[in-house]
Amino acid sequence: MDADLIKINLDATTNSDVIKALGELMKRKEYVKDSYVDAVLNREATLPTGLNIGGTCVAIPHTDPVHVNAPAIAVGLLNTPVKFHSMIAPDQELDVRVVFLLAVKDPKEQVELLTKLMALFQNVETLQKIEMANEREEIAKIMEKAIS
Amino acid sequence: MEKVNILSVCGSGTVTSSMVAGKLKEKLKEKGYIVSATEARPTEALNLAKSGRFDLITFTSPLAPGDYGIPTINAFACLTGIGEDEFLAEVLQTIKNIKK
Numbered sequence: 001m002d003a004d005l006i007k008i009n010l011d012a013t014t015n016s017d018v019i020k021a022l023g024e025l026m027k028r029k030e031y032v033k034d035s036y037v038d039a040v041l042n043r044e045a046t047l048p049t050g051l052n053i054g055g056t057c058v059a060i061p062h063t064d065p066v067h068v069n070a071p072a073i074a075v076g077l078l079n080t081p082v083k084f085h086s087m088i089a090p091d092q093e094l095d096v097r098v099v100f101l102l103a104v105k106d107p108k109e110q111v112e113l114l115t116k117l118m119a120l121f122q123n124v125e126t127l128q129k130i131e132m133a134n135e136r137e138e139i140a141k142i143m144e145k146a147i148s
Numbered sequence: 149m150e151k152v153n154i155l156s157v158c159g160s161g162t163v164t165s166s167m168v169a170g171k172l173k174e175k176l177k178e179k180g181y182i183v184s185a186t187e188a189r190p191t192e193a194l195n196l197a198k199s200g201r202f203d204l205i206t207f208t209s210p211l212a213p214g215d216y217g218i219p220t221i222n223a224f225a226c227l228t229g230i231g232e233d234e235f236l237a238e239v240l241q242t243i244k245n246i247k248k
Contacts, residue, residue: 047159047209053228062163087164087208088224107166107187114163115170122229 001143004029005074006136012076015084015096016041019061022074022101031072032103039063040101050084050094056127057094059084062102071110073117073147074101075139077130098130113147120146152176152243154185155196156223157207161189164208168223172206175236181243203246206239219246 005025012018023037040063050059081095100121104110120126126146133139154172158165169185176183188196190209197205197216205216206223219242225231 043160051228054230060163062160064160065162087159087227102163104163104166107162111166111170111173114167115174118167118171118227122227 001140001147002029002072003136003140005031005072006077006139007075008077008133008136008139010076010078011080012078012082015044015059015061015082015099018059018076018078018082018099019044019101022076022099025074026072026101026103029072031068031070033067033069036063036067036103039067044084048085048087048090050086050096051088051121052086052094053122053127054124056098056124056131057081057084057096058098058100058121058127059094059096060100060102060121062104065105065107068103068105070103071105071113072103073143074103075099075130075143076101077133077139098127116147149180149182150247152181152183152204153202154183155193155202155205155218156185156187157190157193157205157209157211158187159189159209161187161192164227168206168208168226171226172239176239176243179240204239204242 026032040061043063049061076099078097081097083093084096086092156165156169165187173183194214205220225235
């Protein structure tokens with residue numbers, strides 16, 4: 001888990017702002033190609049990724065592996081929630097404070113990681129720990145523990 | 149161990165379908181099944197379903213209407229964790245019905 005890909009106290013008004021801010025972190029370290037952010041934005045518009053996990057809402061924006069150089073996860077913790085449409089009921093808007101931007105290179109090879117990540121964001125307790133974190137290193141530690 | 153072929157469908161045929169496939173492999177192994185999963189987009193699902201290679205479909209993106217010829221099961225519970233036990237029970241029951 002690269003702590004440089006974690007952003008806390010993130011100020012954003014739309015989900016596009018969040019995707020752009022986190023995508024920029026990935027781009028700076030060349031985890032993703034220049035085309036990545038636009039591809040994620042387009043996908044989010046047609047296939048939204050908000051999930052309501054028992055009252056706490058998260059979003060897992062992502063896109064096709066062709067836009068990715070190396071696998072990575074960026075985490076954004078927002079000062080105030082932004083709206084993401086629900087993956088399950090796309091008409092529904094969710095207030096999201098924790099965003100996991102995913103750069104997936106080879107889903108077949110990353111099945112184990114993705115499964116662990118899914119277990120992480122389904123665990124309300126872990127999510128709340130992430131929401132309460134004051135340092136990005138704290139989030140990095142929680143993530144590492146959960147997905148290693 | 150009995151083999152089960154699952155077609156896992158999601159929006160771009162990569163991320164959430166892999167998550168669901170990973171979960172099914174893990175959970176069904178405990179029940180004595182070896183899962184072979186193929187990830188696909190909704191637009192590819194109908195043709196793949198008709199290939200006869202699959203026992204059932206799980207989906208996290210709506211499937212286009214059509215005659216899939218095999219059971220289709222909504223896997224949203226697998227993503228949120230809410231109702232996951234019911235989802236897994238439905239998958240197991242479906243497999244048992246097919247393998248009879």
